[in-house]
Amino acid sequence: MAAQAIHQFAECITCHAWSPDHSMIAFCPNTTEVHIYKFFTDKWEKLHVLAKHDQIVSGIDWSRSSNKIVTVSHDRNSYVWTQEGQDWVPTLVILKLNRAALCVQWSPKENKFAVGSGAKSVSICYYEQENNWWISKVIRKKHESSVTSIAWHPNNIHLATTSTDGKCRVFSTIIKGVDTRGPHAGASVDWKFGEQIAQLDLSPTWAFGVRWSPSGKTLAYAGHSSMIYFVDDVEGSPAAQNLALRDLPLRDILFVSEKMAIGVGFDCNPLIFAADETGLWSFVRYLDERKVTPSTSKASQLSEALGKLYGQSRQGSSSDTVEPSKPRGGAHENCITCIVPLRKGSESIVKRFSTSGLDGKIVVWDLENHITIPK
Amino acid sequence: MANTLRLYLTCIRNTLEAAMCLQNFPCQEVERHNKPEVELKTSPELLLNPVLICRNEAEKCLVETSINSIRISLKVKQADELENILAKKFLRFLSMRAEAFQVLRRKPVQGYDISFLITNYHCEDMHKHKLIDFIVQFMEVSKGLVNEQLTARVSLDMFVVSEMFILRASM
Numbered sequence: 001m002a003a004q005a006i007h008q009f010a011e012c013i014t015c016h017a018w019s020p021d022h023s024m025i026a027f028c029p030n031t032t033e034v035h036i037y038k039f040f041t042d043k044w045e046k047l048h049v050l051a052k053h054d055q056i057v058s059g060i061d062w063s064r065s066s067n068k069i070v071t072v073s074h075d076r077n078s079y080v081w082t083q084e085g086q087d088w089v090p091t092l093v094i095l096k097l098n099r100a101a102l103c104v105q106w107s108p109k110e111n112k113f114a115v116g117s118g119a120k121s122v123s124i125c126y127y128e129q130e131n132n133w134w135i136s137k138v139i140r141k142k143h144e145s146s147v148t149s150i151a152w153h154p155n156n157i158h159l160a161t162t163s164t165d166g167k168c169r170v171f172s173t174i175i176k177g178v179d180t181r182g183p184h185a186g187a188s189v190d191w192k193f194g195e196q197i198a199q200l201d202l203s204p205t206w207a208f209g210v211r212w213s214p215s216g217k218t219l220a221y222a223g224h225s226s227m228i229y230f231v232d233d234v235e236g237s238p239a240a241q242n243l244a245l246r247d248l249p250l251r252d253i254l255f256v257s258e259k260m261a262i263g264v265g266f267d268c269n270p271l272i273f274a275a276d277e278t279g280l281w282s283f284v285r286y287l288d289e290r291k292v293t294p295s296t297s298k299a300s301q302l303s304e305a306l307g308k309l310y311g312q313s314r315q316g317s318s319s320d321t322v323e324p325s326k327p328r329g330g331a332h333e334n335c336i337t338c339i340v341p342l343r344k345g346s347e348s349i350v351k352r353f354s355t356s357g358l359d360g361k362i363v364v365w366d367l368e369n370h371i372t373i374p375k
Numbered sequence: 376m377a378n379t380l381r382l383y384l385t386c387i388r389n390t391l392e393a394a395m396c397l398q399n400f401p402c403q404e405v406e407r408h409n410k411p412e413v414e415l416k417t418s419p420e421l422l423l424n425p426v427l428i429c430r431n432e433a434e435k436c437l438v439e440t441s442i443n444s445i446r447i448s449l450k451v452k453q454a455d456e457l458e459n460i461l462a463k464k465f466l467r468f469l470s471m472r473a474e475a476f477q478v479l480r481r482k483p484v485q486g487y488d489i490s491f492l493i494t495n496y497h498c499e500d501m502h503k504h505k506l507i508d509f510i511v512q513f514m515e516v517s518k519g520l521v522n523e524q525l526t527a528r529v530s531l532d533m534f535v536v537s538e539m540f541i542l543r544a545s546m
Binding site: 011012014030055056058074075076098099100102118119120144145146164165166205206224248249251265266333334335337358 | 393396400403409418498
């Protein structure tokens with residue numbers, strides 16, 4: 001089984017994040033608090049409760065090298081938590097938003113973080129040494145609806161966003177004094193802060209879960225019409241591949257390598273997507289094997305079909321009631337809302353990752369010995 | 376007849392299965408608010424196209440979906456005056472006890488007999504398949520009650536009353 005460990009932490013989990021060494025986990029149990037648990041030899045124990053927000057916490061991110069936690073909440077505020085001794089000390093970040101903050105992510109260099117919000121804008125926050133204060137700059141008037149998800153390009157400059165207006169946009173977030181313009185930035189053109197680099201109008205309805213591939217060559221996001229979009233060469237001439245799914249829509253995506261991605265959503269079961277040598281993406285299979293209960297034998301299905309053919313006379317009187325739907329037999333029992341990689345060191349391929357959902361479970365998945373990950 | 380009812384209910388079940396993909400979504404228009412968008416209808420982009428499932432003119436089901444809530448409105452078949460009165464009384468009785476049902480709306484949408492309002496909070500607390508089972512079962516039971524059992528009961532009462540009337544008259 002690909003699910004390595006299943007932990008029931010709460011009734012419902014909105015989002016979660018791992019500490020740099022993966023020994024601690026921070027999550028929001030659908031309340032105003034953030035709980036931090038640590039794994040001791042055989043069981044998880046609650047170490048800290050970060051209680052500063054006064055509405056539901058919608059996003060958590062734990063920086064890998066600087067060991068800082070950033071949290072955002074529907075109360076329009078954001079806190080950066082730093083560990084001092086045993087305690088976590090919060091610093092308020094004024095986001096300059098007048099609506100709820102919905103998602104947050106540290107930039108790859110961890111000198112900035114971005115917050116998507118219901119105010120139809122994105123805040124880019126950075127630390128100002130002189131004032132000992134987090135400053136935010138807002139990208140306004142580009143989105144026509146709430147920003148549901150954000151993703152940093154590995155170059156630390158480009159930021160992709162998805163919104164409930166169905167569009168996916170890429171912005172430049174270059175900030176004087178924080179970012180250095182150099183060859184590593186990748187962009188040949190000098191983009192100003194907040195300038196829109198690309199706008200992808202592929203989804204007819206809400207878009208979610210935008211992610212860059214490890215190299216930043218491919219961008220993926222999901223549409224609520226049960227579609228997943230893979231876009232190559234976003235900056236130059238975008239080439240998009242639209243993939244329609246058989247089942248319910250996705251909420252979040254994770255690239256495990258350049259050629260493989262995992263999608264999670266309302267199906268309660270992670271989906272594996274892979275690209276072949278020509279770069280053509282396709283759905284591979286579900287990750288979780290479900291225990292299918294053989295409720296109806298083949299014979300009864302056949303007789304049912306025959307009954308349909310011969311009219312209703314063969315139908316039993318009991319068949320006018322619709323049989324109740326069966327519970328799902330997978331690791332998750334409700335919508336999966338969050339997928340987080342568990343990276344070891346600097347390797348580019350993610351072999352382990354964790355998912356959390358509305359059923360309050362955090363499931364750690366291991367892809368090794370389960371599926372071959374193409375590089 | 377029984378078979379068409381099954382198809383109708385299966386269609387509703389499948390529609391609900393696809394439509395009930397809800398998430399927590401704070402209000403875009405009012406600060407610090409979080410309200411069912413399907414009721415407010417302030418941002419048209421947060422609403423999906425409503426689906427109307429009709430078995431016939433007298434029996435239909437309207438499913439309206441938004442990003443954080445879904446509204447299901449039912450019209451129960453009323454063949455005659457008696458069924459009309461029975462349906463009205465019975466569903467009013469339920470609507471007045473809406474809190475006990477959690478997902479029941481206090482007032483039905485105009486043109487329908489009873490409405491349900493399911494928000495993302497219900498989906499967080501309850502299993503989705505159980506919620507859908509509840510709605511479909513409710514439809515089945517209410518239809519059986521209004522169109523068969525209650526009508527039969529009233530006819531029986533009528534029979535008893537008329538019998539007594541004839542007895543009195545003949546005395």
